Amino acid sequence: xxxxxxxxxxxxxxxxxxxxxxxxxxxxxxxxxxxxxxxxxxxxxxxxxxxxxxxxxxxxxxxxxxxxxxxxxxxxxxxxxxxxxxxxxxxxxxxxxxxxxxxxxxxxxxxxxxxxxxxxxxxxxxxxxxxxxxxxxxxxxxxxxxxxxxxxxxxxxxxxxxxxxxxxxxxxxxxxxxxxxxxxxxxxxxxxxxxxxxxxxxxxxxxxxxxxxxxxxxxxxxxxxxxxxxxxxxxxxxxxxxxxxxxxxxxxxxxxxxxxxxxxxxxxxxxxxxxxxxxxxxxxxxxxxxxxxxxxxxxxxxxxxxxxxxxxxxxxxxxxxxxxxxxxxxxxxxxxxxxxxxxxxxxxxxxxxxxxxxxxxxxxxxxxxxxxxxxxxxxxxxxxxxxxxxxxxxxxxxxxxxxxxxxxxxxxxxxxxxxxxxxxxxxxxxxxxxxxxxxxxxxxxxxxxxxxxxxxxxxxxxxxxxxxxxxxxxxxxxxxxxxxxxxxxxxxxxxxxxxxxxxxxxxxxxxxxxxxxxxxxxxxxxxxxxxxxxxxxxxxxxxxxxxxxxxxxxxxxxxxxxxxxxxxxxxxxxxxxxxxxxxxxxxxxxxxxxxxxxxxxxxxxxxxxxxxxxxxxxxxxxxxxxxxxxxxxxxxxxxxxxxxxxxxxxxxxxxxxxxx
Amino acid sequence: xxxxxxxxxxxxxxxxxxxxxxxxxxxxxxxxxxxxxxxxxxxxxxxxxxxxxxxxxxxxxxxxxxxxxxxxxxxxxxxxxxxxxxxxxxxxxxxxxxxxxxxxxxxxxxxxxxxxxxxxxxxxxxxxxxxxxxxxxxxxxxxxxxxxxxxxxxxxxxxxxxxxxxxxxxxxxxxxxxxxxxxxxxxxxxxxxxxxxxxxxxxxxxxxxxxxxxxxxxxxxxxxxxxxxxxxxxxxxxxxxxxxxxxxxxxxxxxxxxxx
Numbered sequence: 001x002x003x004x005x006x007x008x009x010x011x012x013x014x015x016x017x018x019x020x021x022x023x024x025x026x027x028x029x030x031x032x033x034x035x036x037x038x039x040x041x042x043x044x045x046x047x048x049x050x051x052x053x054x055x056x057x058x059x060x061x062x063x064x065x066x067x068x069x070x071x072x073x074x075x076x077x078x079x080x081x082x083x084x085x086x087x088x089x090x091x092x093x094x095x096x097x098x099x100x101x102x103x104x105x106x107x108x109x110x111x112x113x114x115x116x117x118x119x120x121x122x123x124x125x126x127x128x129x130x131x132x133x134x135x136x137x138x139x140x141x142x143x144x145x146x147x148x149x150x151x152x153x154x155x156x157x158x159x160x161x162x163x164x165x166x167x168x169x170x171x172x173x174x175x176x177x178x179x180x181x182x183x184x185x186x187x188x189x190x191x192x193x194x195x196x197x198x199x200x201x202x203x204x205x206x207x208x209x210x211x212x213x214x215x216x217x218x219x220x221x222x223x224x225x226x227x228x229x230x231x232x233x234x235x236x237x238x239x240x241x242x243x244x245x246x247x248x249x250x251x252x253x254x255x256x257x258x259x260x261x262x263x264x265x266x267x268x269x270x271x272x273x274x275x276x277x278x279x280x281x282x283x284x285x286x287x288x289x290x291x292x293x294x295x296x297x298x299x300x301x302x303x304x305x306x307x308x309x310x311x312x313x314x315x316x317x318x319x320x321x322x323x324x325x326x327x328x329x330x331x332x333x334x335x336x337x338x339x340x341x342x343x344x345x346x347x348x349x350x351x352x353x354x355x356x357x358x359x360x361x362x363x364x365x366x367x368x369x370x371x372x373x374x375x376x377x378x379x380x381x382x383x384x385x386x387x388x389x390x391x392x393x394x395x396x397x398x399x400x401x402x403x404x405x406x407x408x409x410x411x412x413x414x415x416x417x418x419x420x421x422x423x424x425x426x427x428x429x430x431x432x433x434x435x436x437x438x439x440x441x442x443x444x445x446x447x448x449x450x451x452x453x454x455x456x457x458x459x460x461x462x463x464x465x466x467x468x469x470x471x472x473x474x475x476x477x478x479x480x481x482x483x484x485x486x487x488x489x490x491x492x493x494x495x496x497x498x499x500x501x502x503x504x505x506x507x508x509x510x511x512x513x514x515x516x517x518x519x520x521x522x523x524x525x526x527x528x529x530x531x532x533x534x535x536x537x538x539x540x541x542x543x544x545x546x547x548x549x550x551x552x553x554x555x556x557x558x559x560x561x562x563x564x565x566x567x568x569x570x571x572x573x574x575x576x577x578x579x580x581x582x583x584x585x586x587x588x589x590x591x592x593x594x595x596x597x598x599x600x601x602x603x604x605x606x607x608x609x610x611x612x613x614x615x616x617x618x619x620x621x622x623x624x625x626x627x628x629x630x631x632x633x634x635x636x637x638x639x640x641x642x643x644x645x646x647x648x649x650x651x652x653x654x655x656x657x658x659x660x
Numbered sequence: 661x662x663x664x665x666x667x668x669x670x671x672x673x674x675x676x677x678x679x680x681x682x683x684x685x686x687x688x689x690x691x692x693x694x695x696x697x698x699x700x701x702x703x704x705x706x707x708x709x710x711x712x713x714x715x716x717x718x719x720x721x722x723x724x725x726x727x728x729x730x731x732x733x734x735x736x737x738x739x740x741x742x743x744x745x746x747x748x749x750x751x752x753x754x755x756x757x758x759x760x761x762x763x764x765x766x767x768x769x770x771x772x773x774x775x776x777x778x779x780x781x782x783x784x785x786x787x788x789x790x791x792x793x794x795x796x797x798x799x800x801x802x803x804x805x806x807x808x809x810x811x812x813x814x815x816x817x818x819x820x821x822x823x824x825x826x827x828x829x830x831x832x833x834x835x836x837x838x839x840x841x842x843x844x845x846x847x848x849x850x851x852x853x854x855x856x857x858x859x860x861x862x863x864x865x866x867x868x869x870x871x872x873x874x875x876x877x878x879x880x881x882x883x884x885x886x887x888x889x890x891x892x893x894x895x896x897x898x899x900x901x902x903x904x905x906x907x908x909x910x911x912x913x914x915x916x917x918x919x920x
Contacts, residue, residue, distance in 0.1 A: 382861075385868040391888050397837070400859055402888055404696055407689070408705075413712045420697070420705035430735035431833045476714070610686060627888040628859075629689055631866055633682040634884055637675065638869035641878045648872050658862045659688055 107176050109226075109359025111367040116643055116653040117221040120171055171221065175214035175342050175358050182341070183212030184251045186348070194356045195232075196344065203348035209239070209254040211345030214358065218244065218297055218340050221643055223650030224374060226296040226367045227342050228307075231266070231289050232353035239347040240266040240354070242293045242306070244340045254345040256280065260338060263345070264293065264306040264313075271306070284313040294365045295342065299646025300374070307365040375651045382652075403628045410626040412472060412613065471616070475609035478602065480509035483612070491616050498615045499573025501608075507582055508608050510560050514585050515600050517552035518592055557586055672881045690715060692859050699857040701728045701844065727847055734840040735833070739768035746843065753843075753850045758798070760846055762805050765794050767839050769812050770830050777820040777831075784816055 106125055112118045177193035186200040187210050198210050218225040229242050241254040243263025249255065256263030256272025264271050266287040270280030287293050287308055294307035303315045346352045357363060387396045394402060401424055408417035471490075474483040484505055487495055495502040560583050567574030581596045588594035598604075614624040625633070636654050643649025690713045697706040698717075703724040710717040726749060733742035743764055746753055754761040772787040791813060799806040815827055829835065845855040866886075873880050 382864050382868040385864055385871060387863050387867045390863065390867055390886060394888075396860070396863070397841070399863060399888075400696065400700070400857070403859065403863070404693055406888055407693060408709075413709060416705050416708040416712050419708045420702055423702045423704055427731070427735065430732045431836060606686070625887075626689075627886050628692070629684055630679070630887045632684045632689065632692075632862065633679040634886065635862060635866040635869055636682040636684075637678045638866070638873050638880070638884075640678075641880060642869060642872045642876060647876060649869065652865065652869075654862075654865065655688070658858050658865065659691065 107174050107359055109174070110362060111224070111226060111371045112174075112222060112359070114653055114656050115222065115371075115650070116639070117171070117219060117223075117650060119653055119656070120221075121173065124171060172219045172339075173216050174222075175216045175218060175227065176360075177215050177358065178212050178356065179215045179341075182215075182247065182251065184210035186210055187212055191355070194358070194360070196354050196356070198346055198348060198352040199350045200348060202350065207253065207257075208348055209241075209252065209257075209345050210348050211241075211245075211249075211251040211253065211255055211343055213245065213247070213251070213341035213343045214356075216341070218342060220299040220646035221650055223300055223643075223646050224296060224298050224367070224371050226294060226363065226365075227359070228292050228294040228357045228363050228365065229344055230292040230355045230357070231287065232355050233289055234346065234352045235349045237347075238349045238352055240287075240352070241272065241345045242266075242295055243272075243343055244295065244297065244304075245343045246338045246340055249343070251345075254347070255343045260340075261343070262304060263343070264295065266291075266293070284308060292364045294363065294367070296367065296370075297340070298374075300648060300650065310364040310366070312365065312370075371651070378648050378651045379657075381648070403631065407626040407628040410617070472609045472613050475505075475508070475605050475612065478512045478515070478605060480505055480512055483609075484509070487612065487616075491619060494612070494615050494619045497619070500575070501573070501612055501615055503567060503573040503575065504608050505612065506563055506566075507578060508605065510556060510563060511582060511585075511599055511604065513552065513556035513559055514582075514591060517549055517556055518600065520549045520552060553586070560586065669881070671879055674879070675881050675884075692862065696857040696859040698724060699844075699848065699854065701731055703728060723851070727844055730843060730847070731840045734764075734767070734843060735836050737771040737774070737836065739764055739771055742843070743768075746847070749847060750850050753846050757846055758801070759805075760842055762795070762798055762802070762808070763839055763842065765798070766808055766812055767835065769795060769809075770815070770835065773812070773815045774831060776816070787816065 106122060108118060108122075178189055178196055180189055180193060183189075183196075186198060188197045188199065189195065190197070193215075196212060200210075214227075231240060234240060239254065241256050241263035243255045243261070245255050245258065245261035245263075249258035249261035253261075254263065254265070254272075255261045256265060262271075262273050264283060265280060268280065269282070269284045269286040271283035272280040284306060285308060292309055294310075295304070296307070297304045298315075301315075305315050306313045342356075342358070344354055344356070346354070387399060388394075391399055391402070405417060405420060405424070408414075408420060471483045471486050474480075474486065484495075487505075495505075563579060564583070566572075567576070567579060570576055582599050585591040585594060585596055585599065591597060592600050617624050632654075639649045639652050639654055641649065643652070690709075694706065694709055694713070694715050694717075697703075697709060698719045701724055703721045706717060706719075706724065707721060709715065726745070730742050730745045730749075733739070733745060743754070754764070769787060769791055772790055773784075776782050776784045776787055791809065795805075795809050799809045811827065812830060815823070815830060818824075818827065823831075849855050870880075870884060
């Protein structure tokens with residue numbers, strides 16, 4: 001961690017008596033951030049810089065927006081990026097604010113970037129790192145590193161939970177190096193186990209060889225998997241086979257000579273597919289020292305291919321028509337449950353030196369284009385899919401209108417829903433102009449009806465649901481009292497039935513009180529500097545604001561004590577841990593910058609607001625998710641279903657493809 | 661949530677559980693909606709949504725309105741007006757897309773013929789003149805243009821109440837709608853924006869994924885309701901909740917008056 005970049009603001013001067021997120025470089029002063037400037041949409045830079053959540057969010061959005069993000073961040077990026085950060089800056093944007101996370105670097109082969117598989121892998125990887133390095137709450141104040149990144153970690157944890165894809169089973173990681181266990185013992189590994197050498201004794205016997213496999217099997221979820229091997233040296237009469245095999249195949253034989261083993265051999269350019277020793281099929285040119293051979297598997301079509309020095313040698317006919325395949329039918333469909341590992345093998349004639357690239361470096365062959373083509377072929381297929389049977393009898397444009405109208409009404413965007421209904425109505429009217437018959441498909445009445453159904457249905461019963469958005473906006477404004485009052489008045493049993501939401505609302509009220517007192521204290525003209533804050537907090541408070549600040553703080557503390565009394569344990573919706581965390585804010589002279597400072601951010605309001613809104617909707621007998629959300633969920637799950645075996649879904653990344 | 665026995669299978673439960681694990685963020689969903697409102701041209705709703713959902717509107721409302729005006733013109737059959745407006749925005753749009761330009765001119769011919777058909781005994785000369793001067797010179801450049809032109813002129817030959825479905829479809833507002841959508845996409849592309857709303861991509865992807873999953877015999881429920889026509893989604897549980905709602909209404913009516 002010695003190469004952690006210190007921010008311009010100078011971590012060394014930062015107070016050490018309490019943990020701080022001050023090491024995240026900010027463009028603005030702390031005062032302007034808390035004063036609320038940073039929360040207006042117009043200064044989005046400030047807002048995003050000050051939120052620990054945002055960086056990770058950008059990682060998710062990074063693939064297509066790298067350039068924009070780089071520009072946006074460059075202004076405050078520390079100049080002294082460690083080399084590994086620069087190298088992977090395009091891959092993992094979070095490295096600047098979370099320098100520790102890249103240790104070890106996350107393998108991200110170019111052709112898989114933006115892929116569903118890699119996104120899932122990355123999510124799991126980050127979750128793991130977060131778990132591993134989440135510092136204990138009682139972190140020693142003198143340890144500057146751990147607490148510094150703690151708030152960001154917390155933010156990421158939150159985000160991971162939100163974005164997590166269905167983790168039906170644990171994803172197999174990518175092959176990243178040669179296995180030190182699954183190999184012929186005489187082979188030597190070096191260079192992070194990417195290089196393999198045979199320097200042992202000479203064995204002339206034809207059938208003897210030395211082979212090894214990678215550390216992990218090729219994951220079918222990739223859709224297409226690819227790796228390259230460069231022949232650094234070999235004797236003139238040496239033989240090399242490059243391909244893949246299951247663990248059934250012996251490592252004392254060349255790949256391709258065994259069952260469940262496939263390879264392209266350099267001495268004769270033939271492809272070998274199991275069992276048929278010496279009976280390979282003519283496939284490509286021979287290869288020798290200095291050549292780079294690539295091996296790829298397309299799991300969606302069940303075919304393999306090889307490349308030589310960047311030249312595509314064709315989809316292997318041998319794989320499609322080869323001896324084993326004709327016998328077993330469709331090789332890869334039969335082998336769905338067989339784990340196939342990248343593998344190389346060589347005749348035992350020293351010295352042999354092979355160098356593998358599992359995606360750590362750019363490939364010689366333009367595999368990215370091949371994957372892009374596959375993706376765009378599937379994209380055209382998607383575009384050609386009719387959508388009329390999703391919700392008959394609605395046609396596509398009517399379906400989209402209904403989805404939006406229902407979402408707006410469902411989530412209580414009443415004004416928008418009305419405006420939308422009017423615009424749809426006038427659109428329909430224009431279309432009818434000059435015709436006498438009514439439109440047969442989408443009627444605007446339906447749309448209005450949807451809005452009525454969802455937002456005003458109970459009006460006829462003398463009950464106004466549009467209180468729901470009002471309650472939401474009260475929470476978003478930080479007026480928890482108003483929200484509590486209205487909720488109790490209109491939806492009394494919602495709080496009773498959801499004690500955990502009631503608890504969270506009350507916690508939010510406490511946090512808002514803390515925010516309020518905090519704003520008063522930091523608004524003073526001679527705002528306390530950090531150094532003073534630590535030592536002189538009690539003595540040097542400004543006289544003017546002392547009164548109101550102290551009073552507000554006292555009120556907050558009293559409310560907090562009440563909360564503690566009401567929720568002594570985790571019963572009745574309480575959460576002692578949360579209570580301890582937020583109550584500890586009182587102890588800090590500058591709560592906003594403390595380890596629990598993130599609780600004070602206004603972002604927390606939205607979460608409570610949505611939770612309450614959902615509970616109200618549920619209590620009214622509506623589905624808590626709008627059709628649009630349900631459609632998104634279904635899409636994600638369905639795509640996952642069709643990606644597991646390397647099918648079309650492997651080339652689809654719902655969030656990337658649709659949202660970015 | 662109770663379901664009818666036919667749908668409450670282990671497969672259904674398993675699928676529902678997986679759905680629950682997907683938690684699209686509100687930000688994403690709001691973004692999808694805003695993108696739709698902007699792309700498909702609902703400026704008033706976009707403006708309200710920006711305020712209500714606290715999203716920054718990055719597109720100029722005026723630019724959306726221009727597209728709406730063109731859409732309205734096409735929907736109303738004022739193709740001449742639409743073409744003028746499109747050319748005001750950028751003459752490139754139609755210059756570079758001959759197929760779209762021809763489609764607009766053909767629609768204009770349909771509208772001229774429609775006028776003739778709606779007013780018995782009217783003069784068809786204007787329609788024929790338009791066909792001769794505007795469409796005929798372009799038709800030979802592309803076989804489909806010629807076929808489209810011939811098919812359109814056939815409208816003049818047959819009596820309007822005895823048109824075969826293929827011909828009748830030319831008079832359907834769906835054609836205006838289709839052309840208006842194509843024009844919208846062309847303008848967006850010309851302005852460097854995405855041609856289609858992201859929501860449309862999502863809906864297509866949803867349909868595709870289900871199709872593929874069924875083709876490959878994945879273990880998914882026999883029917884997948886998107887829950888739009890809330891009734892089919894909620895029917896089974898609306899009974900027990902209906903009483904619930906009434907209870908709330910009853911118990912809160914006092915409060916209601918008190919508050920207001």
